[in-house]
Amino acid sequence: MLSMKNISKVFKTDLVETHALRDFNLEVNEGEFVAVTGPSGSGKTTFLNIAGLLEGFSSGEYSLDGVNVSNLSDNHSAKVRNEKIGFIFQGFNLIPDLNLAENVEVPLRYRGMNASERKRRVESALEQVGLGARMKHLPTQLSGGQQQRVAIARALAGEPRFLLADEPTGNLDSLMARQVMELLENINQQGTTIIMVTHDSELARRAQRNIQIVDGQVCDFSMYQSAATGTR
């Protein structure tokens, strides 16, 4: 599903070079739920940005869904993000001027989907996260947990093969965090591959596999939380 080989990412300024990732190797199989942990500045977000085609990398090779995506054009990257990847962010990143339904349909608009199909998918995604009755509400009228569920609905509406979550519970209290985590687990059980960056070791333990990034490198593959054998 996702294969990174010897990925390096170097941020250069006039004075210094910062190696955010170095010889980073990772294989994620289809249907896996992988938690990524590590100290601040270890390269977790850089890894997630590269995995989500939001950033390029300095060297190495990256294949997604069997396709080499190392040197995609900007338009092609956008198309892959739109069709194959769903994003969930710590800060929810909903567009405040749009109501819930409009927020959820944004990626579908860019896909050029017709209005009736968009409507069907938006309703289904919001029902799935338990907000089907609040489609016309603005994000500011919702709690943090509800906003994160809308963000998840937006990611789900496009029916992605691959969900990237960056600290999805970071801004939520423990109850809401648990609800969001349960939602992600449900999504994963339906076959979507999930990679979740988190600081929360308890949440990380609920994933099937836990990898740790230290100084831009994967340092531990050992923590399998599930009895699953790699593919579900």
Place this chain on the structure above:
Amino acid sequence: MFFYYCDLAWRSIRKTPMLSMLMVLAISIGIGITITTLNVYKTMSYNPAGERSEVINSVQLWSQGLDTWDEFISSITYTDAMNLRNNDELNLKAATYRTGLALQSDNPKIEPVLQSVRVTDRDFFRIFSVPFLYGSYWDASVDLRPAYQVVISQKLNLRFFEGKNSVGKTVFLDRKPYQIVGVIEDWNPQPKYYDPLNGAFNDAEEIFIPFSLTGQEEFDVWGNTSGWKFEPMLTYSDRLASEKVWIQFWTELNSEDEKQNYHSWLTRYVEQQRAIGRFTDTAKTPAEAVQISDIDKWLEDSNVVPEDNKILVGLSLLFLSVCLVNILGLLLTKFLKRAPEVGVRRAIGASRGQIFSQYMVEVGMIGFIGGVVGLLWAWGSLTALHSYFSMDQSVTGLDASMWIITPLIAISTAVLAGVYPAWVVCRTKPSVYLKTQ
């Protein structure tokens, strides 16, 4: 996607009303000033002859003496006018000038009034396609043997004869009875291209009388008379025999061949005049001493559009470009403020092109609103010019084409100003803003 972008644009405009209003104001003021000057320029430079522009031609002759004028003068002498009138090779030809006469009728209730009068030949009406309501122009014989006949305007006919057919009736010009032979329909070409030298934007005359009466009635000239040498003017005959120029001469030339033939005829005429001691400046060859101008050239040579007006259009465009720079700054501020939203859109699948299009639609919409407001500014400015500076209505009326041109210029200006900010924002790296929102 266009309508989606329109929806987003409208929301964005409403979200920052002050900033949007400032941008609309900047565009509208720039557009208002530009359209005002452009409108005046366009109206002034309009060619009312239309398709007949190349067919209708005026004649200029290098009739001056040595060391005098260094350009063709648009009028000719009475002597030359009479000689050119007598050329039977031409199908249509007309000499013309403006005079003023006291007009009165049999109706004692209408007081006499001093009226501007056009003195001309019958072909004038055919050359300039003057439409008739009643009757027609006078008979060809009147151009040879003077007769007191007159063509009046519809407006005058309404005032004097309550709009009824007045052909055959009489009006008095300087107390002499003139028989009405025709009433012309509303006809007021702007600019008044048959005589732009005497007020290009004055109304057309309402009375037309035969040129052949000139010698007999000794009409004053209400217009420019120019001379290049001192000549005593003790009698009207002195004026007619002088080298003073004050008459415009018009002809209809339907093809290039006709134009060439007429040019050859005029060349021979110049040679003859030089042979008898006239046209003493021989720096030009006889062929060069002849100029036949179609309406486009005639209007240009007559400076119907003053140079100041062209400069004013240039200055207003310069002002518009200053507005454009201001808008650019405001747009950059507005768009960069929304970079985090762009980051999200990019992350969930918007291409750079889609983001660019979204913002260009927004600037286009701002431009359109600015254009509409600018059109109101222009209309207000033109009304003010008409009211406070007594500019002619024909120049200050908002030309119909401006309803199309204004939004186009406004949108183009806004789009031009918006390209850079939209380009900057569409190149936003999504990853920069996703963590920081």
